[in-house]
Amino acid sequence: MFLINCPYCGERDQQEFKAGGEAHIERPKQPTELSDDEWAEYLFMRKNIKGVQFERWNHAHGCRKWFNMVRDTSNDEIKAIYKMGEKPPSQ
Amino acid sequence: MTKNLRVKSSEYIDETNRISFKFNGKTYHGFKGDTLASALLANDVHLVGRSFKYHRPRGIMTSGSEEPNAIVQVNPGTNRTEPNVRATEVEIYNGLEASSQNCWPSVEFDIGGINNFLSPFFPAGFYYKTFMWPASFWEKYEFFIRHSAGLGKSPTSNDPDIYDHRNIHCDVLVVGAGISGILAAKNAAKNNFKTLLVDEKNELGGSTIFENNEFNKIDNKTPSEWLKKEIEEIKGIKNLEIKTRTSVAAYHQYNYLLARENLTDHLETKDKTHKIRQRLLKIRAKKVILATGALERPLIFNNNDRPGIMLSSAIKKYSEFYGVACGSKNVFFTNNDTAYESAMSLYNKGINIEAIIDIRDQSESKIVKKVKEAGIKIYWSHTVVDTAGYKRLNSVSIMKLSNDGTSVTGSKISISCDCLGVAGGWTPAVHLYTQSGSKLKFDEEKKVFLPSQNKSEQISVGACDGDFKLDEIIKNLNQKLKDNLNIKETDLDTIKVEIDQENSKRNIWLLPSDKPLGKTKPFVDYQNDATAKDIKLALREGFRSIEHVKRYTTTGMGTDQGKLGNMHALGIIADTAGVKMGELGTTTFRPPYTPLTFGTIVGRNVGKFFDIFRRTPMNDWHVENKAEFENVGQWKRAWYYPINGETMHQAVQRESKAARESAGILDASTLGKIDIQGSDASEFLNRVYTNAWSKLAIGKCRYGLMLNEDGMVYDDGVTTRLGENHYIMTTTTGGAANVLGKLEDYLQTEWPELDVYLTSVTDHYATASLCGPNSKKILKKIIPDLDLSDENFPHMSFKEAKIGNIKCRIMRISFTGEHSYEINVQASYGKDLWEKCIEAGKEFNITPYGTETMHLLRAEKGFIIVGQDTDGTMTPIDLQMDWIVSKKKYDFIGKRSLYRSDTMREDRKQLVGLLTDDPNIVLEEGAQIVSELNQNPVKMLGHVTSSYFSPNLKKSIALAVVRGGKDMMGKKLFVPMENKNINVTVANPVFYDEKNERLNA
Structure with a gap:
């Protein structure tokens, strides 16, 4: 059970949060201009890394804000947490 | 008469308080402070159980939670009975009853004892080897295996006790109140750390308080005397909370620990009622100090298991x-x-x-x-x-x-x-340490696994870190406390410790006998009857991984999780296979450290708190009027209202006819409602729905279909424009929370530039849906001054009005195809509104109808229900709802996916109507549809999604998804069932009032 430091509320128990998959996948601004393959890349392709992964999390049972988390999936160590729109910390 | 083996009065035993208890039906006496084990031993009773496989007589082996043999059924035959309880942990009280397990007819004479003599036929992996063939015999084997498996008996009636959960946040959690734990907790608390000290026993002090070696001294006192003084001292320290009878079950990452606090198990039955029996403590600690001590090892020799x-x-x-x-x-x-x-x-x-x-x-x-x-x-x-x-x-x-x-x-x-x-020496109790994810290292000299790489904010002190001698314990503890808690000085600095120096040790994992191993029974795992011979057999048969050997021989898989014998198993494997123990590693220590009852795990979440449910403001009326309910999401929705013993079918047929012929009323309060405001609200709706919203006039309603980015239908509902920058969106009942979440996600992450605010108002409004040709007359009676003419209040429009003093929002929208109104009031007026409608509708025989009738009526009109007629693989095109997909809009969620090669395939499953050739046969929802009966394998074209007998059309109707169904109008297909094939014809899914004339009837 992680202890997650919500950037808006502070440290809260994991059960207040919802995981939202890989972070920094931007919705294409002009989807109609994309080929099927390019659109599929956005739609379906996600990384599943053993190691450091950039993820989206939502404080669903709290402030309901989305934010980003850098987590090592091999040992669940949370390396960094930052707000939506902020630059990811250098790897 | 049994012997009395009391030898001295102990300060922990109250000899003035004589306690009477029963074991295997016989009455014994002990004293307050005794465990079941100590009281039985005082009565010279050693034989307390039978082993799992061979049914060998077994006695009390230990004095703590590591006990493998003396596991008993407590209070058998009562609703408080509990199996697999360690006699060494049960505190006796007047009226306690306990009995042996795994024996029949009695522990003294157990038929299963014959297994002991048949043991050559029960080698390791016996079950895997024996019950493999013939495969068809498995059911017969299973009967006997299940019969003989398991140790105790589960209770058969409801648990009468109350359980609780509590969250605790502390700076320092100290696990174990032996000498190390007590000194650690004392120094932490004295240095202003909010400290929690827990111990599984009822008395503090661990093994030091009964330390009798006269050659060990602390400050010239015996360690037990010295520690007793310390215990008295810490009881008064502020910042320090002490919990006895509290066993840490699990140590998770981020210093999250679960502990079971036992509150009433030691009390007499009459004192247990209306009290919390056990409390699960959910502890978040900034630092954890493990002072869990060590467990003594047995020695492994022939017949080492006798009482x-x-x-x-x-x-x-x-x-x-x-x-x-x-x-x-x-x-x-x-x-x-x-x-x-x-x-x-x-x-x-x-x-x-x-x-x-x-x-x-x-x-x-x-x-x-x-x-x-x-x-x-x-x-x-x-x-x-x-x-x-x-x-x-x-x-x-x-x-x-x-x-x-x-x-x-x-x-x-x-x-x-x-x-x-x-x-046989000592094994540090590193179970919790490894549960936290931290890593062990084998110490060749001490022959123990010790904490090596900490993964959390934690330290291990005392015997669990391999310090077995008092002087080492104090010295190392002192240093670790200073380093970890950042303390300059402690009261341990000045303590003088003298100890008796021993320390020649000799470790032999498996002791030899004059007989060959095959003829001996050196037990390694007492509870599961695994011997050294079994372990060696597993190695001979090719098992190498310690985890495999464990499962094959069942070593360490009992309720005691092999606390005593696991190290010997590892040692024997290492010796036999010629590898180093450090390289072999250990099996995984999993929570819980000692078994937990389900009651403790679920706490208060039982009965009606097991899963929360939501009721509408009109719920009491539905109950009073004998509605049957169905669960929709977390909601309890009125399903149908049977009268005079009607079946569900009869009630639904009556309700459906009434709604079309005169008037019906539905409680629609559960529909999700999202209030949308902001200068970009229209643009936002344009992006989330497939159709266009910018031109929707204020006061008008529009049906919208929401897709996922993959183009599949996600939700639907009617949204009303209340003002220039103000909409109210309705969603499906079950989808409300997810839709809000999805909209928030897009707003926060993809379109933060949009000025839009979303508020869930589902619970704020109660909704009564009036429908049928007389609905207008009924509404007129309730709100006489509202102009209900089609000119002023046409279909798909909205009015604000007042019923008496109560403000309401009325949408003229329809899910049944009839002229209808959805009246929304503040939730607290919901029942009042409902009763007013019923009263006003009496002369029109207004009929309350439930969700089943709603489903039937909308199916007559071919309206879909998201989640019933769709399953996450249907596009709007598949649903033949092309009309709602805007061709003009540049983009909306899911738009691009509608032009993927896969979503444009002609042979996708498409929504169609189905009519049975025999109008009285109602298809089963989920039934498969085929075009050829004699194909092998038969090609499945699709399945039935909704099916009803329509009382208004007097025939069976169904909606179905069928491959290429769009182009199959009029085609004959088959629905093969178990005993018959049903002939069906593909039809227009709109079965009733195709021209929508009734909306304005």
Whole structure:
């Protein structure tokens, strides 16, 4: 059970949060201009890394804000947490 | 008459408080402070259970939670009964009953004991090898296996007790209140750390409070005397919360620990009622100090499991702490000095010590000298090769060990005895440490696994970190506290510790016998009857991984999780396979450390709190009017309203006819409602719905379909424009929370530039949906001054009005195809609104209808229900709803996916209507649809999604998804069922009032 430091509320128990998959996948601004393959890349392709992964999390049972988390999936160590729109910390 | 083996009055036993309890139906007496184990031992009862596989008689082996043998059924036959409870942990009280497990007809005479003599036929992996063939016999085998499997009996009636959960946040959690834990907690609390100290026992002090070695001293006092003073002192420290009878079950990452606090198990039954029995503590600690101590190891020799064979440290605890001698003729068998302390404890109380058998060739410590001076016979370099006595030990046979320890020589000596104390050294209790994800390292010299790489904010102190001697413990503890808590000085700086130096040790994992291994029974896992022979067999059969050997032999898989014997199993594997123990590693220690009852895990979340449910403001009316309910999401929705003993079918047929012929009313309060405001609200709706919203006039309603980015239908509902920048969106009942979440996600992450605010108002409004040709007349009666003409209040529009003083929002929208109104009021007026409608509708025979009728009515109109007619693989095109997909809009969620090669396939499953050739046959929802009956394998074209008998059309109707169904209008298909094939014809899904004339009727 992680202890997650919500950037808006502070440290809260994991059960207040919802995981939202890989972070920094931007919705294409002009989807109609994309080929099927390019659109599929956005739609379906996600990384599943053993190691450091950039993820989206939502404080669903709290402030309901989305934010980003850098987590090592091999040992669940949370390396960094930052707000939506902020630059990811250098790897 | 049984013997009384009380040997001294102990301060932990209240001899003025005599307690009567029953074991296996017989009444015994003990004292307040006794455990079931100590009280039985005081009555000279050793035989308490039978082993799992061979049904061998077994006795009490330990004095704590590591007990493998003495597991009992507490209060059998009552609703508080609990199986697999360790007799060493049960505190006795008047009226306690306990019984042996895994024996029939009794523990004294157990039919299953025959397995012991058949043991050559039950090798490791017996079940895997035997019940493999013929495969068809499995059901027969299963009956017998299930019958003989399991140890105790589960309760069959509801648990009468209350359980609770509590969250605790602390700076420092100290696990274990032995000498290390007490000193750690004291220093943490005194330095202003909010500290929690927990211990599984009812008394603080661990093993030090019954320490009797007169050569160990702290500040010139015996360690027990010194520690008692410390215990008194910490009880008054602020910042320090102490919890006894509290066992840490699990240590998760981020210093999240679960502990079970036992509050009433030691109380008499009459004092248990209306109290919380156990509380699950959910602890978040900034730092964790593990002071979990060490468990004494047994020695592995032939027939090492008879009742009367116990851990040496347990004998000492029973003697010093409970004032009970475990036998009258005692022998100790050891590889270190601790057995000598136990021997002296008994000797000092006048109990006979027949001999001490030591596998070492000498020891020079003071305690050993003392034993020699007492005239106790010591057999150096000897080992026990066999024991005798079926239900109670009566003798041990010993022989001289060879120099390399692998064989025995000389002649056999038999020593008569009724109790054998076994001391095989100590195993640090690192279970919680490894649960936290931290890593162990094998210490070759001490032959123990020790904490090595901490993964959390934690330290291990005392015996669980491999410090077994008092001086090491104090010195290392002091340094670790200073480093970890950042303290300059502690009161440990000035403590003077003197100890008896021993420390010649000799470790032999499997002791030799004069008989070959195949003829002996050296038990490694007592509870599951795994012997050294089984482990070696597993290795011979090719198992190498410790995890595989464990599962194949079931070593360490009992309720005790192999707390005693796992190390020996590892040692035997390492020796046999010729690998180093450090390379072999350990099996995984999994939570819980000791078993938890389900009650503790679920806490208050039982009965009506098991899963929360939501009720509409009109719920009481539905209950009073005998509605049947169905669960929709978390909501309890009125399903249908049977009258005069109607079946569901009869009620639904009546309700459906009434709604079309005169008037019906539906509680629609559960629909999700999202208030949308902001200057970009219209643009936002344009992006989330497939159709266009910018031109929707204020006061008008529009149906919208929401897709996922993959183009599949996600939700639908009607949205109303209340003002220039103000909409109210309705969603499906079950989808409300997810839709809000999805919209928030897009707003926060993809379109943060949009000025839009979303608020869930589902619970704020109650909604009554009035429908049918008389709905207008009924509404007119309730709100006389509202102009209900089609010109002023046409279909798909909205009005604000007042019923008396109550403000309401009325949408003229329809899910049934009839002229209808959805009236929304503040939730607290919901029942009032409903009753007003019912009252006003009486003259029109207004009929309340439930969700089933709603489903039927909308199916007559071919309206979809997201989640019933769609399943996450249907696009709007598949649903033949092309009309709602805007061709003009540049983008909306899911738009691009509608032009993927896959979503444009002609042969996708598409929504169609189905009519049965026999109008009285109603198809089953989910039934498969085929075009050919004689194909093999038959090609499945699709399935039925909604199916009803329509009372208004007087025939069976169905919606279905069928491959290429769009182009199959009029085609004959088949629905093959178990006993018949049903002929069907593809039809227009709009079965009723295709021209929508009734909307304005």
